[in-house]
Amino acid sequence: MSLAEGVLVICYGNPLRGDDGAGWRAAELLVEDPRALRARVIAVHQLTPELAEDVSRASLLVLVDASEEPGIPGSVSTRPLKAEPVSGSAFSHHVDPARLLKLSETLFGQSPRGVQVTIRALDLEPGTALSSPVGDAMATLVDAVIDAMDEHRLLHA
Protein backbone atom coordinates (compact mmCIF):
# COMPACT_ATOMS: atom_id res chain seq x y z
CA MET A 1 0.00 0.00 0.00
CA SER A 2 1.40 3.41 -0.92
CA LEU A 3 1.40 6.30 1.53
CA ALA A 4 -1.17 8.05 -0.63
CA GLU A 5 -3.57 5.25 0.16
CA GLY A 6 -2.57 4.97 3.76
CA VAL A 7 -3.39 6.20 7.20
CA LEU A 8 -1.43 8.96 8.89
CA VAL A 9 -1.64 9.12 12.68
CA ILE A 10 -0.26 12.28 14.25
CA CYS A 11 0.05 12.08 18.01
CA TYR A 12 0.82 15.41 19.61
CA GLY A 13 1.38 17.11 22.91
CA ASN A 14 4.13 17.86 25.38
CA PRO A 15 5.57 14.72 26.96
CA LEU A 16 7.02 16.84 29.76
CA ARG A 17 3.59 18.09 30.87
CA GLY A 18 1.99 15.06 32.48
CA ASP A 19 -1.13 13.88 30.65
CA ASP A 20 -0.32 16.10 27.66
CA GLY A 21 2.16 13.34 26.82
CA ALA A 22 -0.70 10.85 26.26
CA GLY A 23 -0.37 11.33 22.51
CA TRP A 24 3.32 10.41 22.59
CA ARG A 25 2.58 7.33 24.71
CA ALA A 26 -0.14 6.34 22.24
CA ALA A 27 2.39 6.68 19.40
CA GLU A 28 4.77 4.30 21.17
CA LEU A 29 1.96 1.77 21.58
CA LEU A 30 0.68 2.16 18.04
CA VAL A 31 4.03 1.48 16.38
CA GLU A 32 4.16 -1.81 18.31
CA ASP A 33 0.57 -2.71 17.57
CA PRO A 34 0.13 -5.21 14.71
CA ARG A 35 -3.31 -3.76 13.97
CA ALA A 36 -1.64 -0.49 12.99
CA LEU A 37 1.08 -1.98 10.80
CA ARG A 38 -0.04 -0.19 7.68
CA ALA A 39 -0.33 3.20 9.33
CA ARG A 40 2.35 5.86 9.49
CA VAL A 41 2.58 7.08 13.07
CA ILE A 42 4.43 10.24 14.08
CA ALA A 43 4.68 12.12 17.36
CA VAL A 44 5.13 15.90 17.48
CA HIS A 45 4.88 18.62 20.09
CA GLN A 46 2.33 20.61 18.14
CA LEU A 47 0.65 20.75 14.76
CA THR A 48 2.60 22.95 12.35
CA PRO A 49 2.16 24.02 8.73
CA GLU A 50 5.04 21.73 7.73
CA LEU A 51 2.80 18.71 8.34
CA ALA A 52 0.41 19.78 5.58
CA GLU A 53 2.25 17.91 2.82
CA ASP A 54 2.26 14.64 4.76
CA VAL A 55 -1.40 15.15 5.53
CA SER A 56 -2.25 15.75 1.88
CA ARG A 57 -0.73 12.41 0.92
CA ALA A 58 -2.85 10.39 3.33
CA SER A 59 -6.33 9.05 2.81
CA LEU A 60 -7.14 9.17 6.52
CA LEU A 61 -5.69 11.51 9.13
CA VAL A 62 -6.08 10.52 12.76
CA LEU A 63 -5.01 13.13 15.30
CA VAL A 64 -4.40 11.94 18.84
CA ASP A 65 -4.23 14.46 21.66
CA ALA A 66 -5.05 15.05 25.29
CA SER A 67 -7.99 17.30 26.01
CA GLU A 68 -8.69 19.82 28.73
CA GLU A 69 -12.41 19.80 28.01
CA PRO A 70 -14.67 18.98 30.94
CA GLY A 71 -15.29 15.26 31.36
CA ILE A 72 -14.20 12.17 33.20
CA PRO A 73 -10.39 11.93 33.26
CA GLY A 74 -9.26 9.12 31.01
CA SER A 75 -12.44 9.10 28.94
CA VAL A 76 -11.83 8.81 25.21
CA SER A 77 -13.85 10.43 22.46
CA THR A 78 -13.72 10.44 18.68
CA ARG A 79 -15.03 13.13 16.39
CA PRO A 80 -14.78 13.85 12.68
CA LEU A 81 -12.71 16.80 11.46
CA LYS A 82 -13.54 19.17 8.66
CA ALA A 83 -11.31 21.63 6.86
CA GLU A 84 -12.28 25.12 7.93
CA PRO A 85 -11.80 28.62 6.51
CA VAL A 86 -8.48 30.26 7.21
CA SER A 87 -9.43 33.52 8.87
CA GLY A 88 -9.34 34.33 12.54
CA SER A 89 -5.86 33.43 13.72
CA ALA A 90 -2.86 35.69 13.84
CA PHE A 91 -0.60 32.94 15.11
CA SER A 92 1.35 30.91 12.61
CA HIS A 93 3.72 28.72 14.63
CA HIS A 94 1.10 26.07 15.08
CA VAL A 95 -2.25 25.26 13.59
CA ASP A 96 -5.39 23.68 14.90
CA PRO A 97 -6.64 20.40 13.35
CA ALA A 98 -9.25 22.00 11.07
CA ARG A 99 -6.76 24.52 9.73
CA LEU A 100 -4.16 21.84 9.14
CA LEU A 101 -6.67 20.07 6.90
CA LYS A 102 -7.50 23.34 5.18
CA LEU A 103 -3.84 24.12 4.61
CA SER A 104 -3.35 20.68 3.08
CA GLU A 105 -6.26 21.37 0.74
CA THR A 106 -5.10 24.87 -0.14
CA LEU A 107 -1.43 24.13 -0.72
CA PHE A 108 -1.49 20.58 -2.01
CA GLY A 109 -4.91 20.35 -3.60
CA GLN A 110 -6.32 17.68 -1.37
CA SER A 111 -7.01 16.81 2.20
CA PRO A 112 -7.91 13.46 3.66
CA ARG A 113 -10.81 12.43 5.78
CA GLY A 114 -9.94 13.52 9.31
CA VAL A 115 -10.71 12.11 12.73
CA GLN A 116 -9.62 13.41 16.10
CA VAL A 117 -9.28 11.05 19.03
CA THR A 118 -8.87 12.73 22.40
CA ILE A 119 -8.41 11.60 25.96
CA ARG A 120 -9.51 13.75 28.87
CA ALA A 121 -6.52 14.89 30.89
CA LEU A 122 -6.36 15.11 34.66
CA ASP A 123 -2.91 16.49 35.34
CA LEU A 124 -0.99 18.83 33.02
CA GLU A 125 1.67 19.92 35.48
CA PRO A 126 5.36 19.43 34.60
CA GLY A 127 6.38 15.78 34.72
CA THR A 128 6.86 12.75 32.51
CA ALA A 129 4.29 10.44 34.14
CA LEU A 130 0.67 10.07 33.09
CA SER A 131 -1.98 10.30 35.81
CA SER A 132 -3.56 7.00 36.85
CA PRO A 133 -6.86 7.41 35.00
CA VAL A 134 -5.12 8.48 31.80
CA GLY A 135 -2.43 5.80 32.05
CA ASP A 136 -5.10 3.15 32.68
CA ALA A 137 -7.03 4.31 29.61
CA MET A 138 -4.17 4.14 27.11
CA ALA A 139 -5.37 0.82 25.70
CA THR A 140 -8.80 2.38 25.15
CA LEU A 141 -7.17 5.31 23.38
CA VAL A 142 -5.23 3.01 21.08
CA ASP A 143 -8.38 0.94 20.42
CA ALA A 144 -10.20 4.12 19.41
CA VAL A 145 -7.49 4.90 16.86
CA ILE A 146 -7.70 1.35 15.49
CA ASP A 147 -11.50 1.66 15.33
CA ALA A 148 -11.15 4.83 13.26
CA MET A 149 -8.81 3.03 10.87
CA ASP A 150 -11.15 0.04 10.60
CA GLU A 151 -14.12 2.27 9.89
CA HIS A 152 -12.15 4.01 7.18
CA ARG A 153 -11.17 0.71 5.58
CA LEU A 154 -14.79 -0.44 5.62
CA LEU A 155 -15.90 2.79 3.99
CA HIS A 156 -13.34 2.32 1.22
CA ALA A 157 -13.58 -1.46 0.86
Next chain:
Amino acid sequence: MSEIIIDPVTRIEGHSRISIQLDEQGQVVDAHFHVTQFRGFERISQGRPFHEMPSLMARICGICPVSHLIASAKACEEVMAVSIPPVAMNLRRVMNLAQIVQSHALSFFHLSSPDLLLGFDADAAGRNFFGVAEAAPQLALDGVAMRKFGQQIIERLGGKRIHPGWIVPGGVSHPLQPEQRDEILAGVPDALERIRRTLSWYKANVARWADEASVFANFPTLYMGLVHDNGDVAYSDGDLRVVDGTGKILADRIDPRPYWDYLGESVEPWSYLKSTYWKDLGYPNGLYRVGPLARLNVIDQFGTPEADDELHQYRDRLGRYPASSFYFHHARLIEILHCIHSIQQLLSDPGILDDRVRSVAEPNRSEGVGVSEAPRGTLLHHYRVDENGSVQWANLIIATGHNNLAMNRGVLEVARKYVHGTKIPEGMLNRVEAVIRCFDPCLSCSTHAIGEMPLKVQLLSADGLILDELAR
Protein backbone atom coordinates in the same frame (compact mmCIF):
# COMPACT_ATOMS: atom_id res chain seq x y z
CA MET B 1 0.06 62.38 29.64
CA SER B 2 -1.79 59.71 27.67
CA GLU B 3 -0.68 56.20 26.88
CA ILE B 4 -1.37 53.63 24.15
CA ILE B 5 -0.94 49.97 25.07
CA ILE B 6 -0.50 47.18 22.50
CA ASP B 7 -0.84 43.88 24.33
CA PRO B 8 0.29 41.41 23.12
CA VAL B 9 2.44 41.99 20.06
CA THR B 10 1.55 39.18 17.66
CA ARG B 11 3.47 36.99 15.23
CA ILE B 12 6.76 37.10 17.08
CA GLU B 13 8.47 34.36 19.11
CA GLY B 14 6.86 34.92 22.48
CA HIS B 15 4.70 37.62 23.95
CA SER B 16 5.24 41.23 24.78
CA ARG B 17 3.53 44.55 25.13
CA ILE B 18 4.13 47.98 23.64
CA SER B 19 3.21 51.21 25.36
CA ILE B 20 3.28 54.61 23.71
CA GLN B 21 3.17 57.70 25.86
CA LEU B 22 1.54 60.87 24.53
CA ASP B 23 1.74 64.41 25.83
CA GLU B 24 -1.25 66.72 26.34
CA GLN B 25 -1.20 67.60 22.64
CA GLY B 26 -1.35 63.97 21.61
CA GLN B 27 2.23 63.92 20.41
CA VAL B 28 4.37 60.87 21.10
CA VAL B 29 6.98 61.50 23.74
CA ASP B 30 8.21 57.99 24.50
CA ALA B 31 7.59 54.32 23.72
CA HIS B 32 8.59 51.05 25.34
CA PHE B 33 8.78 47.46 24.17
CA HIS B 34 7.93 45.46 27.29
CA VAL B 35 8.88 41.82 27.60
CA THR B 36 6.43 40.67 30.24
CA GLN B 37 7.53 37.12 30.94
CA PHE B 38 10.28 35.67 33.05
CA ARG B 39 12.11 32.34 32.86
CA GLY B 40 15.39 32.51 34.71
CA PHE B 41 17.56 29.83 33.15
CA GLU B 42 20.67 31.36 34.68
CA ARG B 43 19.28 30.50 38.08
CA ILE B 44 17.91 27.08 37.12
CA SER B 45 21.34 25.98 35.95
CA GLN B 46 23.03 26.59 39.31
CA GLY B 47 24.12 23.32 40.87
CA ARG B 48 23.82 21.30 37.67
CA PRO B 49 26.83 19.32 36.33
CA PHE B 50 28.42 21.37 33.57
CA HIS B 51 28.08 18.56 31.02
CA GLU B 52 24.28 18.77 31.38
CA MET B 53 24.28 22.40 30.31
CA PRO B 54 23.89 21.98 26.52
CA SER B 55 20.78 19.82 26.81
CA LEU B 56 19.39 21.99 29.59
CA MET B 57 20.08 25.25 27.76
CA ALA B 58 18.55 23.88 24.53
CA ARG B 59 15.20 23.91 26.38
CA ILE B 60 15.33 27.68 26.37
CA CYS B 61 13.85 27.69 22.90
CA GLY B 62 11.90 25.39 20.58
CA ILE B 63 12.84 27.50 17.55
CA CYS B 64 16.59 27.75 17.89
CA PRO B 65 17.71 25.03 20.34
CA VAL B 66 20.73 24.31 18.12
CA SER B 67 22.14 27.78 18.77
CA HIS B 68 21.99 27.22 22.50
CA LEU B 69 23.47 23.75 22.11
CA ILE B 70 26.43 25.15 20.23
CA ALA B 71 27.14 28.15 22.47
CA SER B 72 26.67 26.02 25.58
CA ALA B 73 28.87 23.18 24.32
CA LYS B 74 31.57 25.70 23.44
CA ALA B 75 31.42 27.17 26.95
CA CYS B 76 31.74 23.63 28.35
CA GLU B 77 34.75 22.97 26.12
CA GLU B 78 36.37 26.06 27.59
CA VAL B 79 35.81 24.53 31.00
CA MET B 80 37.24 21.22 29.78
CA ALA B 81 40.13 23.06 28.05
CA VAL B 82 39.83 20.94 24.92
CA SER B 83 39.68 21.45 21.19
CA ILE B 84 37.10 19.42 19.38
CA PRO B 85 37.85 17.23 16.33
CA PRO B 86 37.64 19.18 13.05
CA VAL B 87 34.91 16.96 11.67
CA ALA B 88 32.82 17.60 14.77
CA MET B 89 33.16 21.33 14.16
CA ASN B 90 32.01 20.89 10.56
CA LEU B 91 29.08 18.70 11.57
CA ARG B 92 28.00 21.34 14.09
CA ARG B 93 28.30 23.92 11.34
CA VAL B 94 25.91 21.92 9.17
CA MET B 95 23.35 21.74 11.94
CA ASN B 96 23.72 25.42 12.76
CA LEU B 97 23.29 26.40 9.10
CA ALA B 98 20.20 24.17 8.86
CA GLN B 99 18.77 25.88 11.88
CA ILE B 100 19.34 29.30 10.37
CA VAL B 101 17.49 28.14 7.25
CA GLN B 102 14.46 26.87 9.17
CA SER B 103 14.35 29.78 11.60
CA HIS B 104 14.71 32.41 8.88
CA ALA B 105 12.02 30.61 6.86
CA LEU B 106 9.70 30.76 9.85
CA SER B 107 10.40 34.45 10.30
CA PHE B 108 10.07 35.43 6.66
CA PHE B 109 7.32 33.18 5.33
CA HIS B 110 5.20 32.36 8.35
CA LEU B 111 5.46 35.56 10.37
CA SER B 112 6.33 38.45 8.05
CA SER B 113 5.15 37.50 4.56
CA PRO B 114 1.49 38.17 5.49
CA ASP B 115 2.36 41.86 5.92
CA LEU B 116 4.53 41.95 2.82
CA LEU B 117 2.14 40.10 0.53
CA LEU B 118 -1.27 41.19 1.79
CA GLY B 119 -0.35 44.69 2.93
CA PHE B 120 0.33 46.14 6.34
CA ASP B 121 -3.22 47.50 6.46
CA ALA B 122 -5.01 44.34 5.33
CA ASP B 123 -7.66 42.89 7.63
CA ALA B 124 -5.85 41.35 10.58
CA ALA B 125 -8.21 38.35 10.57
CA GLY B 126 -6.79 37.17 7.25
CA ARG B 127 -3.32 38.66 7.46
CA ASN B 128 -1.55 35.47 8.50
CA PHE B 129 0.15 32.48 6.92
CA PHE B 130 -3.20 30.97 5.92
CA GLY B 131 -4.01 34.17 4.08
CA VAL B 132 -0.71 33.84 2.25
CA ALA B 133 -1.58 30.25 1.34
CA GLU B 134 -4.85 31.46 -0.21
CA ALA B 135 -3.39 34.47 -2.03
CA ALA B 136 -0.01 33.12 -3.14
CA PRO B 137 0.14 29.34 -2.71
CA GLN B 138 3.60 29.06 -4.24
CA LEU B 139 5.07 31.50 -1.72
CA ALA B 140 3.48 29.55 1.12
CA LEU B 141 4.61 26.24 -0.37
CA ASP B 142 8.14 27.53 -0.60
CA GLY B 143 7.96 28.61 3.03
CA VAL B 144 6.72 25.24 4.20
CA ALA B 145 9.36 23.44 2.14
CA MET B 146 12.23 25.69 3.23
CA ARG B 147 11.42 25.23 6.88
CA LYS B 148 11.03 21.51 6.42
CA PHE B 149 14.38 21.31 4.64
CA GLY B 150 16.15 22.84 7.64
CA GLN B 151 14.21 20.85 10.19
CA GLN B 152 14.82 17.56 8.43
CA ILE B 153 18.57 18.16 8.45
CA ILE B 154 18.44 18.78 12.18
CA GLU B 155 16.32 15.65 12.61
CA ARG B 156 18.60 13.52 10.45
CA LEU B 157 21.69 14.61 12.36
CA GLY B 158 20.25 14.89 15.84
CA GLY B 159 17.48 12.33 15.86
CA LYS B 160 14.71 14.89 16.32
CA ARG B 161 13.73 18.35 15.11
CA ILE B 162 13.42 20.01 18.47
CA HIS B 163 16.00 19.70 21.21
CA PRO B 164 18.31 17.24 19.47
CA GLY B 165 20.89 15.84 21.88
CA TRP B 166 23.59 15.21 19.33
CA ILE B 167 25.77 18.23 20.11
CA VAL B 168 27.63 17.46 23.34
CA PRO B 169 30.60 18.95 25.21
CA GLY B 170 33.64 17.83 23.23
CA GLY B 171 31.99 17.47 19.84
CA VAL B 172 29.02 15.44 18.66
CA SER B 173 27.76 12.13 19.97
CA HIS B 174 28.04 10.09 16.78
CA PRO B 175 29.47 10.46 13.28
CA LEU B 176 27.59 11.13 10.09
CA GLN B 177 26.53 8.15 8.03
CA PRO B 178 26.78 8.20 4.22
CA GLU B 179 23.03 7.71 3.80
CA GLN B 180 22.32 10.67 6.07
CA ARG B 181 24.66 12.84 4.01
CA ASP B 182 23.11 11.66 0.74
CA GLU B 183 19.56 12.32 1.95
CA ILE B 184 20.47 15.87 2.91
CA LEU B 185 22.34 16.58 -0.31
CA ALA B 186 19.41 15.26 -2.35
CA GLY B 187 17.25 18.07 -0.97
CA VAL B 188 19.66 20.88 -1.86
CA PRO B 189 18.56 21.54 -5.48
CA ASP B 190 14.91 21.93 -4.49
CA ALA B 191 15.80 24.23 -1.59
CA LEU B 192 17.96 26.38 -3.87
CA GLU B 193 15.19 26.66 -6.43
CA ARG B 194 12.75 27.81 -3.76
CA ILE B 195 15.00 30.44 -2.20
CA ARG B 196 15.94 31.81 -5.64
CA ARG B 197 12.24 32.15 -6.46
CA THR B 198 11.58 33.89 -3.15
CA LEU B 199 14.48 36.29 -3.61
CA SER B 200 13.18 37.18 -7.07
CA TRP B 201 9.71 37.80 -5.66
CA TYR B 202 11.10 39.97 -2.87
CA LYS B 203 13.28 42.07 -5.18
CA ALA B 204 10.43 42.55 -7.64
CA ASN B 205 8.17 43.85 -4.88
CA VAL B 206 10.53 45.77 -2.61
CA ALA B 207 9.51 49.16 -4.04
CA ARG B 208 6.01 48.59 -2.62
CA TRP B 209 7.42 48.75 0.88
CA ALA B 210 9.49 51.92 0.50
CA ASP B 211 7.38 53.82 3.03
CA GLU B 212 7.81 51.16 5.69
CA ALA B 213 11.51 50.81 4.92
CA SER B 214 11.95 54.54 5.48
CA VAL B 215 10.65 54.42 9.06
CA PHE B 216 11.24 50.88 10.37
CA ALA B 217 14.06 51.50 12.82
CA ASN B 218 15.86 53.46 10.13
CA PHE B 219 18.70 55.05 12.04
CA PRO B 220 22.42 54.39 12.18
CA THR B 221 23.67 52.23 15.03
CA LEU B 222 26.64 50.03 15.61
CA TYR B 223 26.50 46.55 14.08
CA MET B 224 28.08 43.44 15.57
CA GLY B 225 28.73 39.94 14.28
CA LEU B 226 31.25 37.13 13.97
CA VAL B 227 33.64 37.03 11.02
CA HIS B 228 36.41 34.73 9.88
CA ASP B 229 39.95 36.04 9.43
CA ASN B 230 39.32 36.61 5.71
CA GLY B 231 36.16 38.62 6.37
CA ASP B 232 33.77 35.80 5.51
CA VAL B 233 30.66 35.46 7.60
CA ALA B 234 31.08 33.12 10.59
CA TYR B 235 28.22 31.40 12.39
CA SER B 236 29.68 28.73 14.63
CA ASP B 237 33.10 30.25 15.35
CA GLY B 238 35.10 33.32 14.28
CA ASP B 239 35.85 36.59 16.04
CA LEU B 240 33.81 39.73 16.59
CA ARG B 241 33.74 42.74 14.34
CA VAL B 242 31.89 45.93 15.25
CA VAL B 243 31.27 48.73 12.75
CA ASP B 244 29.30 51.93 12.93
CA GLY B 245 26.82 53.32 10.44
CA THR B 246 29.55 54.94 8.36
CA GLY B 247 31.60 51.78 8.12
CA LYS B 248 34.17 52.81 10.69
CA ILE B 249 35.49 49.69 12.37
CA LEU B 250 35.36 50.03 16.14
CA ALA B 251 36.66 46.54 16.83
CA ASP B 252 37.96 43.94 14.46
CA ARG B 253 38.51 40.24 14.98
CA ILE B 254 38.47 40.58 18.73
CA ASP B 255 38.10 37.52 20.90
CA PRO B 256 34.39 37.45 21.81
CA ARG B 257 34.93 35.53 25.03
CA PRO B 258 35.88 38.45 27.33
CA TYR B 259 32.67 40.19 26.30
CA TRP B 260 32.45 42.05 29.60
CA ASP B 261 35.38 44.19 28.51
CA TYR B 262 33.30 45.87 25.82
CA LEU B 263 29.65 45.04 26.37
CA GLY B 264 27.63 46.51 29.21
CA GLU B 265 24.35 45.04 30.49
CA SER B 266 21.49 47.18 31.75
CA VAL B 267 18.10 46.40 33.24
CA GLU B 268 15.02 48.64 33.08
CA PRO B 269 12.11 48.30 35.53
CA TRP B 270 9.56 48.00 32.72
CA SER B 271 10.91 44.84 31.06
CA TYR B 272 12.37 41.43 31.94
CA LEU B 273 14.58 41.70 28.86
CA LYS B 274 17.96 43.21 29.64
CA SER B 275 19.66 45.58 27.22
CA THR B 276 23.28 45.37 26.23
CA TYR B 277 25.31 48.29 24.95
CA TRP B 278 28.77 49.05 23.58
CA LYS B 279 30.66 50.19 26.66
CA ASP B 280 32.78 52.83 24.93
CA LEU B 281 29.62 54.76 24.02
CA GLY B 282 27.80 54.11 27.29
CA TYR B 283 24.14 53.51 28.04
CA PRO B 284 21.91 54.09 26.13
CA ASN B 285 24.00 55.66 23.36
CA GLY B 286 25.94 52.48 22.75
CA LEU B 287 23.04 50.77 21.03
CA TYR B 288 23.92 48.27 18.37
CA ARG B 289 22.21 45.65 16.26
CA VAL B 290 22.98 42.00 15.66
CA GLY B 291 21.42 39.41 13.37
CA PRO B 292 21.02 39.26 9.58
CA LEU B 293 21.13 43.01 8.87
CA ALA B 294 24.13 43.49 11.14
CA ARG B 295 25.95 40.45 9.79
CA LEU B 296 25.61 41.75 6.23
CA ASN B 297 26.99 45.08 7.41
CA VAL B 298 30.04 43.66 9.22
CA ILE B 299 31.18 40.96 6.81
CA ASP B 300 33.28 41.54 3.72
CA GLN B 301 31.60 38.69 1.91
CA PHE B 302 29.77 35.44 2.53
CA GLY B 303 32.23 33.16 0.81
CA THR B 304 29.79 31.41 -1.50
CA PRO B 305 29.54 32.87 -5.02
CA GLU B 306 25.78 33.06 -5.49
CA ALA B 307 25.18 34.59 -2.05
CA ASP B 308 27.99 37.07 -2.71
CA ASP B 309 26.34 38.06 -5.97
CA GLU B 310 23.12 38.70 -4.08
CA LEU B 311 25.09 40.64 -1.47
CA HIS B 312 26.53 42.89 -4.18
CA GLN B 313 23.05 43.55 -5.56
CA TYR B 314 21.81 44.27 -2.04
CA ARG B 315 24.62 46.76 -1.43
CA ASP B 316 24.20 48.33 -4.86
CA ARG B 317 20.55 48.94 -4.07
CA LEU B 318 20.79 49.97 -0.41
CA GLY B 319 24.35 51.20 0.11
CA ARG B 320 27.19 49.53 1.99
CA TYR B 321 25.65 49.94 5.44
CA PRO B 322 21.86 49.92 5.21
CA ALA B 323 20.33 51.28 8.39
CA SER B 324 16.65 50.39 8.10
CA SER B 325 15.65 47.30 10.04
CA PHE B 326 13.17 46.57 7.27
CA TYR B 327 16.10 45.08 5.39
CA PHE B 328 16.42 42.32 7.95
CA HIS B 329 13.92 40.57 5.64
CA HIS B 330 16.13 40.78 2.56
CA ALA B 331 19.21 39.87 4.58
CA ARG B 332 17.46 36.75 5.89
CA LEU B 333 16.74 35.53 2.38
CA ILE B 334 20.35 35.99 1.27
CA GLU B 335 21.53 34.19 4.38
CA ILE B 336 19.25 31.25 3.59
CA LEU B 337 20.83 31.06 0.13
CA HIS B 338 24.32 31.12 1.62
CA CYS B 339 23.48 28.53 4.27
CA ILE B 340 22.16 26.05 1.71
CA HIS B 341 25.32 26.42 -0.38
CA SER B 342 27.49 26.05 2.72
CA ILE B 343 25.66 22.91 3.78
CA GLN B 344 26.30 21.49 0.33
CA GLN B 345 30.00 22.40 0.47
CA LEU B 346 30.54 20.94 3.93
CA LEU B 347 28.77 17.69 3.13
CA SER B 348 30.60 17.29 -0.16
CA ASP B 349 33.93 16.95 1.67
CA PRO B 350 34.65 13.22 2.11
CA GLY B 351 36.18 13.98 5.52
CA ILE B 352 32.72 14.78 6.84
CA LEU B 353 32.26 11.03 7.40
CA ASP B 354 35.26 10.68 9.74
CA ASP B 355 34.34 8.84 12.89
CA ARG B 356 36.54 10.71 15.40
CA VAL B 357 33.91 13.17 16.53
CA ARG B 358 34.36 13.77 20.25
CA SER B 359 37.01 14.89 22.71
CA VAL B 360 36.64 13.72 26.29
CA ALA B 361 37.91 15.53 29.38
CA GLU B 362 37.05 16.43 32.93
CA PRO B 363 36.79 20.08 33.97
CA ASN B 364 40.19 21.74 33.77
CA ARG B 365 39.13 25.38 34.16
CA SER B 366 36.67 27.10 36.44
CA GLU B 367 35.13 29.31 33.78
CA GLY B 368 34.07 29.12 30.14
CA VAL B 369 32.44 31.32 27.53
CA GLY B 370 30.86 29.99 24.34
CA VAL B 371 29.90 32.24 21.44
CA SER B 372 28.07 31.55 18.18
CA GLU B 373 25.78 33.27 15.73
CA ALA B 374 22.16 32.29 16.27
CA PRO B 375 19.63 33.11 13.52
CA ARG B 376 18.80 36.35 15.34
CA GLY B 377 22.36 37.32 16.17
CA THR B 378 25.31 36.77 18.43
CA LEU B 379 24.72 34.40 21.35
CA LEU B 380 26.90 34.19 24.46
CA HIS B 381 26.87 31.57 27.21
CA HIS B 382 29.13 32.10 30.20
CA TYR B 383 29.50 29.58 33.04
CA ARG B 384 31.53 29.31 36.23
CA VAL B 385 31.94 25.90 37.83
CA ASP B 386 33.39 24.55 41.08
CA GLU B 387 36.15 21.93 41.33
CA ASN B 388 33.61 19.16 40.69
CA GLY B 389 32.25 20.78 37.56
CA SER B 390 29.03 21.91 39.20
CA VAL B 391 27.72 25.15 37.72
CA GLN B 392 27.85 27.94 40.26
CA TRP B 393 26.91 30.89 38.08
CA ALA B 394 25.71 31.46 34.53
CA ASN B 395 25.11 34.45 32.33
CA LEU B 396 23.42 34.41 28.94
CA ILE B 397 23.32 37.23 26.41
CA ILE B 398 20.77 36.53 23.73
CA ALA B 399 20.41 38.21 20.34
CA THR B 400 17.12 39.80 21.34
CA GLY B 401 18.87 41.46 24.28
CA HIS B 402 21.57 42.87 22.00
CA ASN B 403 18.80 44.38 19.84
CA ASN B 404 16.61 45.62 22.68
CA LEU B 405 17.70 49.26 22.64
CA ALA B 406 17.34 49.45 18.86
CA MET B 407 13.90 47.82 18.99
CA ASN B 408 12.71 50.36 21.53
CA ARG B 409 13.97 53.22 19.46
CA GLY B 410 12.37 51.70 16.38
CA VAL B 411 8.99 51.56 18.09
CA LEU B 412 9.34 55.18 19.13
CA GLU B 413 10.14 56.34 15.59
CA VAL B 414 7.19 54.50 14.04
CA ALA B 415 4.86 55.82 16.71
CA ARG B 416 6.04 59.37 16.06
CA LYS B 417 5.23 59.03 12.38
CA TYR B 418 1.79 57.48 12.71
CA VAL B 419 0.32 58.59 16.04
CA HIS B 420 -1.19 62.08 16.22
CA GLY B 421 -4.09 62.94 18.51
CA THR B 422 -6.38 60.83 20.60
CA LYS B 423 -7.40 58.18 18.09
CA ILE B 424 -5.46 55.03 17.40
CA PRO B 425 -4.98 54.53 13.67
CA GLU B 426 -5.04 50.83 12.75
CA GLY B 427 -2.10 51.40 10.40
CA MET B 428 0.02 52.54 13.31
CA LEU B 429 -0.72 49.38 15.26
CA ASN B 430 0.21 47.22 12.33
CA ARG B 431 3.45 49.04 11.74
CA VAL B 432 4.55 49.21 15.35
CA GLU B 433 4.16 45.45 15.48
CA ALA B 434 5.82 45.03 12.10
CA VAL B 435 8.91 46.98 13.06
CA ILE B 436 9.41 44.67 16.02
CA ARG B 437 8.80 41.69 13.76
CA CYS B 438 11.69 42.82 11.51
CA PHE B 439 14.07 42.00 14.33
CA ASP B 440 12.39 38.58 14.75
CA PRO B 441 12.79 38.85 18.51
CA CYS B 442 12.83 35.55 20.35
CA LEU B 443 11.33 36.23 23.73
CA SER B 444 11.41 32.57 24.66
CA CYS B 445 15.15 32.83 24.45
CA SER B 446 15.32 35.94 26.49
CA THR B 447 12.80 35.04 29.03
CA HIS B 448 8.39 32.76 26.48
CA ALA B 449 4.97 32.73 27.64
CA ILE B 450 2.36 30.09 27.19
CA GLY B 451 -0.99 30.88 25.66
CA GLU B 452 -2.51 33.38 23.29
CA MET B 453 -4.21 36.62 24.12
CA PRO B 454 -6.21 38.94 21.92
CA LEU B 455 -4.48 42.08 20.80
CA LYS B 456 -5.74 44.96 22.90
CA VAL B 457 -4.82 48.60 22.52
CA GLN B 458 -5.86 51.35 24.84
CA LEU B 459 -5.42 55.08 24.59
CA LEU B 460 -5.50 56.58 28.07
CA SER B 461 -5.85 60.19 29.07
CA ALA B 462 -3.63 61.85 31.62
CA ASP B 463 -6.16 61.05 34.33
CA GLY B 464 -6.54 57.40 33.32
CA LEU B 465 -9.76 57.60 31.27
CA ILE B 466 -9.95 55.39 28.20
CA LEU B 467 -10.10 57.68 25.17
CA ASP B 468 -9.98 54.97 22.54
CA GLU B 469 -9.72 51.21 22.51
CA LEU B 470 -9.12 48.59 19.85
CA ALA B 471 -9.15 44.83 20.25
CA ARG B 472 -8.30 41.97 17.91
